[in-house]
Amino acid sequence: MIENKQILTDAFKRKHTYLRLSLTEKCNLRCTYCMPAEGIPLLPKSHLMTADEIFGLAKIFVSLGVTKIRLTGGEPLVRKDFGDIIKRLALLPVEIAITTNGILLDKYLPLLKELNITNITVSLDSLDALKNKTITRRNYFDKVNENIELLKKQVPAVKLNIVLLKGTNDNEIIDFIKLTREENFIVRFIEFMPFDGNAWDSNKLVSKSFILDKVINYFGNRELIRLTDAPNDTSRNYKIQNFRGSFAIISSVTNPFCDTCNRIRLTADGKIKNCLFSNSETDLLTPYRLGENILSLLEKTILSKEKVRGGMDDWKKLSDPEIHSKNRSMIAIGG
Ligand code: SAM
Ligand code: SF4
Numbered sequence: 001m002i003e004n005k006q007i008l009t010d011a012f013k014r015k016h017t018y019l020r021l022s023l024t025e026k027c028n029l030r031c032t033y034c035m036p037a038e039g040i041p042l043l044p045k046s047h048l049m050t051a052d053e054i055f056g057l058a059k060i061f062v063s064l065g066v067t068k069i070r071l072t073g074g075e076p077l078v079r080k081d082f083g084d085i086i087k088r089l090a091l092l093p094v095e096i097a098i099t100t101n102g103i104l105l106d107k108y109l110p111l112l113k114e115l116n117i118t119n120i121t122v123s124l125d126s127l128d129a130l131k132n133k134t135i136t137r138r139n140y141f142d143k144v145n146e147n148i149e150l151l152k153k154q155v156p157a158v159k160l161n162i163v164l165l166k167g168t169n170d171n172e173i174i175d176f177i178k179l180t181r182e183e184n185f186i187v188r189f190i191e192f193m194p195f196d197g198n199a200w201d202s203n204k205l206v207s208k209s210f211i212l213d214k215v216i217n218y219f220g221n222r223e224l225i226r227l228t229d230a231p232n233d234t235s236r237n238y239k240i241q242n243f244r245g246s247f248a249i250i251s252s253v254t255n256p257f258c259d260t261c262n263r264i265r266l267t268a269d270g271k272i273k274n275c276l277f278s279n280s281e282t283d284l285l286t287p288y289r290l291g292e293n294i295l296s297l298l299e300k301t302i303l304s305k306e307k308v309r310g311g312m313d314d315w316k317k318l319s320d321p322e323i324h325s326k327n328r329s330m331i332a333i334g335g
Contacts, residue, residue, distance in 0.1 A: 005065050007298055010274075010305045014261055017067045018232065021058065022268045023085065024048070024074040025332045029101050030137035031125070033163050034330045036197035037137060047269045049285060051081045055088045057266065057288060062092050064298070070097040070119075074268065074332075077104035083111055090115040099123070099161065103140045105147040113154055121159040121188070122148055126169045127176065135168065157184040157245065164189050164206035173206075173214050180245030187247040188235055191254060193276075194318065195330050202319050208236070208251035215240075232262040252276070253318065258308045267332065272301050277318075278310030 008016040025042055027035070049057070058069060069089060076082060077100050086108075089096055097119035098112075105122070112120070122144065126132040129141040151158050160179075164170050176187045189211055194200035215224055219240050227237040227246060234257050235248035251257075258275075265273040270285020282301040284294050312318040 004063065004295070007295055008061075008064050008066070008264070008302055010302045012305075012307055014259075014305070015065065016262055016264045016302060017065055018263045019058070019061050019066045019069045020072055020263055020265045021054065021069055022073050022266065022332075023054070023071055023076040023079045023082065024268050026078050027073060027075040027101070028078055028103055028138065029075065029140070031123075031163075032135055032137065033165065033192055033198050033200075034195075036199075040197070040332055043269050047285075049268060049270045051085045051088070053270065053285065053288065054085055057270070057284065058089055058092060058094075060294065061266075062094050064295075066094060068095040068097065070099060072099045075101050075103070077108060082108065086111065086115065086117070090117065095119065097121070101136075101140075102144040102147045102151075106150055109147075109150055109154055118155040119159075120151060120155060121161055122151065123161040123163075124148070125162050125165075127172055127179075131169060135165070152183065157186050159186045159188060161188050161190060163192055164211070165192055166204045166206050168204075170206045170210070173211055174218050177215065177219075177240060177243075177247050180240070180243045180247060183245055185245040187245065188250060189247065190250045191252055193252055193330070194321075198330065200319075200321075205253060207254045208249045209254070211249055232260050233257075234261075234263075252309070256309050264302070272298065274301050274305040275310040277312055278306065280304070280310075 010016070025040065030037060030039065071086065076098060079085065086096065096117050098117065099121045100123070102122040102124065124132070124144055125135045132141040133139050148158060160176070162169065162176060164173070173189065179185050180187055191207060192200065192205050223241040225239050225241055227239055229235065229237050234252070235250045237246055237248045239246035261275070265276065266284070267273065267281070270288065271281040271283050273281050282297055284297060287294050287297060309318065
């Protein structure tokens with residue numbers, strides 16, 4: 001057995017220090033790019049990690065060198081025991097972050113303040129109520145905006161995630177960036193990625209180069225400042241001269257960032273995915289419940305991580321539904 005701290009290092013010497021932990025497959029939205037309209041078949045509760053199991057597994061990951069855990073889903077805040085889970089995770093020597101659709105944020109803001117958790121990303125795909133309803137198939141636009149206002153008062157910067165879809169919200173790129181003029185928003189444009197049941201179509205993809213062209217056309221090349229990205233950052237960061245906030249592009253499709261990937265994912269049913277795009281999963285929960293040692297399983301899973309996008313290393317493989325539909329919907333992986 002190799003040294004414990006080496007277990008999360010893969011064959012390409014990438015150290016995995018960032019765990020994205022999915023708390024649930026359930027969600028109070030039905031975003032078109034994330035899941036089919038009819039929803040996904042939900043697993044029985046007994047298949048999902050309990051709060052104790054989440055804490056126990058997280059503790060193991062932290063002992064192996066994980067320094068950051070992002071809670072995601074599904075919608076992490078719909079879990080009834082979210083408060084209990086986050087209170088316990090906050091005891092670990094690790095940075096806690098959350099990605100949420102923002103609908104239930106007001107309920108948890110006092111607790112997040114108490115725990116000093118400020119790394120909170122809210123998904124908001126349009127600044128237009130009707131369009132938002134079309135994308136999310138639900139009507140929570142006002143609630144999410146009210147909660148973003150509350151969040152702004154509590155954290156140094158609010159991160160907004162926007163999945164851009166051609167012909168739907170790609171005409172809002174400039175409006176989103178304008179939000180950063182006065183406010184400390186970090187607006188993050190995400191390229192539409194293919195998963196099972198999300199009707200991915202390359203024609204709907206809004207690429208990094210399209211976004212940058214729009215920005216340069218509107219603000220001018222000299223006003224666009226390229227910021228230094230944090231190590232292992234999946235986003236390419238920019239700002240407009242003299243604007244308070246910044247914006248970023250996450251180009252997993254046209255310009256992947258696999259070389260510096262430090263992420264692993266644990267699904268709500270306790271399966272490890274060594275890459276967001278990989279269709280292979282390793283069940284940790286069953287052996288953990290049986291009291292077995294899971295370290296060698298983890299080691300094997302990390303060592304089998306492909307160099308690029310779960311083996312979809314070219315456009316042909318990525319855009320082939322035969323291949324990408326083998327990967328569970330984003331809602332079940334935890335984005
Ligand atoms: N429900 C929470 C939310 O929406 O923020 C957390 C889970 S969601 C799966 C995490 C992130 O994945 C969201 O920002 C969402 O926009 C993004 N996402 C979902 N499906 C995607 C896709 N097909 N391509 C790119 N990003 C996607
Ligand atoms: Fe729910 Fe988030 Fe998926 Fe939208 S992106 S359906 S909010 S899990």
